[in-house]
Amino acid sequence: MNMFRIRLGISYDGTGYGGFQIQDNAPTIQGELEKALAVIYKQPLRITGAGRTDAGVHALGQAAHYDAPFEIPSSRLPAALNALLPEDIVVFKAEPAAPDFHARFSALRKIYSYTLDRAAYPQVMRRRYSCHLPGPFNQDAVREACRLLEGTHDFRAFQATGSPVQYTERTLYRVELVELAGEKLLRLIFEGDGFLYKMVRLMVGSLLRVGQGKLEPAAVSSALEGRRPGAVGPTAPPQGLCLEKVIY
Amino acid sequence: MNMFRIRLGISYDGTGYGGFQIQDNAPTIQGELEKALAVIYKQPLRITGAGRTDAGVHALGQAAHYDAPFEIPSSRLPAALNALLPEDIVVFKAEPAAPDFHARFSALRKIYSYTLDRAAYPQVMRRRYSCHLPGPFNQDAVREACRLLEGTHDFRAFQATGSPVQYTERTLYRVELVELAGEKLLRLIFEGDGFLYKMVRLMVGSLLRVGQGKLEPAAVSSALEGRRPGAVGPTAPPQGLCLEKVIY
Numbered sequence: 301m302n303m304f305r306i307r308l309g310i311s312y313d314g315t316g317y318g319g320f321q322i323q324d325n326a327p328t329i330q331g332e333l334e335k336a337l338a339v340i341y342k343q344p345l346r347i348t349g350a351g352r353t354d355a356g357v358h359a360l361g362q363a364a365h366y367d368a369p370f371e372i373p374s375s376r377l378p379a380a381l382n383a384l385l386p387e388d389i390v391v392f393k394a395e396p397a398a399p400d401f402h403a404r405f406s407a408l409r410k411i412y413s414y415t416l417d418r419a420a421y422p423q424v425m426r427r428r429y430s431c432h433l434p435g436p437f438n439q440d441a442v443r444e445a446c447r448l449l450e451g452t453h454d455f456r457a458f459q460a461t462g463s464p465v466q467y468t469e470r471t472l473y474r475v476e477l478v479e480l481a482g483e484k485l486l487r488l489i490f491e492g493d494g495f496l497y498k499m500v501r502l503m504v505g506s507l508l509r510v511g512q513g514k515l516e517p518a519a520v521s522s523a524l525e526g527r528r529p530g531a532v533g534p535t536a537p538p539q540g541l542c543l544e545k546v547i548y
Numbered sequence: 549m550n551m552f553r554i555r556l557g558i559s560y561d562g563t564g565y566g567g568f569q570i571q572d573n574a575p576t577i578q579g580e581l582e583k584a585l586a587v588i589y590k591q592p593l594r595i596t597g598a599g600r601t602d603a604g605v606h607a608l609g610q611a612a613h614y615d616a617p618f619e620i621p622s623s624r625l626p627a628a629l630n631a632l633l634p635e636d637i638v639v640f641k642a643e644p645a646a647p648d649f650h651a652r653f654s655a656l657r658k659i660y661s662y663t664l665d666r667a668a669y670p671q672v673m674r675r676r677y678s679c680h681l682p683g684p685f686n687q688d689a690v691r692e693a694c695r696l697l698e699g700t701h702d703f704r705a706f707q708a709t710g711s712p713v714q715y716t717e718r719t720l721y722r723v724e725l726v727e728l729a730g731e732k733l734l735r736l737i738f739e740g741d742g743f744l745y746k747m748v749r750l751m752v753g754s755l756l757r758v759g760q761g762k763l764e765p766a767a768v769s770s771a772l773e774g775r776r777p778g779a780v781g782p783t784a785p786p787q788g789l790c791l792e793k794v795i796y
Contacts, residue, residue: 312672313675391669421639423559424561425561425677427636
């Protein structure tokens with residue numbers, strides 16, 4: 301039987317979901333997408349995402365693929381899917397992919413962002429998509445720690461305990477702190493060839509402590525070398541995190 | 549008995565509320581604020597808002613006043629109130645006001661914004677705070693219509709039918725269309741000495757039709773002169789509207 305591999309670009313507000321990956325206890329992004337695809341193709345289909353975002357984490361550029369049993373012009377798929385999906389999940393792109401394209405294994409890089417609300421009181425329209433962090437914050441110290449995270453390191457220290465991954469070397473091409481002009485927002489950007497489970501939120505946890513003066517920037521290097529486990533985390537709250545882009 | 553008049557600055561995500569003004573059928577901003585004040589002052593208090601935003605309309609700079617039966621340092625009030633309020637209502641300012649200050653009658657000007665999401669597919673993080681309007685949109689024509697709305701006019705045509713207001717002359721100091729740099733967003737800004745019931749959303753409805761080429765910019769003037777009722781509205785959806793600021 302001929303199969304047509306389709307690649308999707310997906311954005312979502314993760315607030316109301318138990319994460320990307322399908323599970324029994326909560327609605328999921330994957331679950332909603334598969335429900336919509338089942339209506340369109342009149343049979344159950346399985347999709348594979350580029351990465352499994354956690355409960356409450358957002359995406360502006362998640363990617364996924366699935367094998368369609370028959371051809372539907374891909375230019376029509378986003379509108380057809382969006383008409384069936386809840387409003388907080390939006391498919392913005394669909395295109396035919398090579399049979400050996402794999403949303404997860406073909407990904408070269410991913411970009412995550414983590415947004416901080418620096419206003420004295422939470423900004424109501426940013427509340428769902430940022431972590432509120434008022435008070436003193438040393439941006440220079442955070443930038444210094446960001447530079448120490450960049451490059452190829454064993455990020456074992458920055459993965460959630462009990463994670464199953466054995467090979468823990470990753471390369472971060474970019475770790476950057478940017479100020480969003482005209483808004484009381486700061487954003488941390490992480491671009492890397494891969495990320496361990498909860499790695500971004502654990503790095504953010506460390507960087508926020510650096511910003512608050514509770515940790516020296518150099519402690520991040522010690523943590524990477526496995527010498528200071530206490531310099532890792534805590535896991536930053538999910539709502540500030542967003543999967544910005546998957547690069548193939 | 550001594551009374552202490554307090555002026556509040558309030559922001560809210562209006563999505564889950566039946567509007568500012570207290571009512572029986574839905575949670576309201578006023579209702580939540582009065583509940584929180586009752587806890588702090590241990591007695592029921594009434595607040596007066598600068599304006600009654602409708603169900604689903606947001607505010608970044610709503611204002612209100614109330615009379616406190618005893619003094620609490622106003623610098624402590626925002627944190628105390630925010631601890632009691634739902635997360636989508638934030639008090640960002642509290643300060644003592646003169647006994648004759650009145651949130652509604654002392655207001656000199658108000659600024660409203662209306663945000664349009666111009667991306668091909670809705671932007672998930674803007675969805676709650678904008679109206680999605682893809683497709684051709686003639687910004688020049690809208691700007692021409694904006695200029696025609698500026699100034700002192702009888703805005704009778706731009707009020708919801710059945711409104712009780714008799715005096716319908718208002719002055720709009722600024723009606724402007726701005727592009728939000730780097731984002732696929734457009735924003736209409738309205739600054740005026742007062743607004744009739746649903747006036748902003750009816751003007752937005754007309755301006756969107758101008759942008760879509762369904763109405764000539766000059767039709768706005770005809771509507772103001774009462775000659776073309778068909779050139780008014782429809783009422784634009786509430787979620788794009790935000791009370792930005794009340795000027796005293």
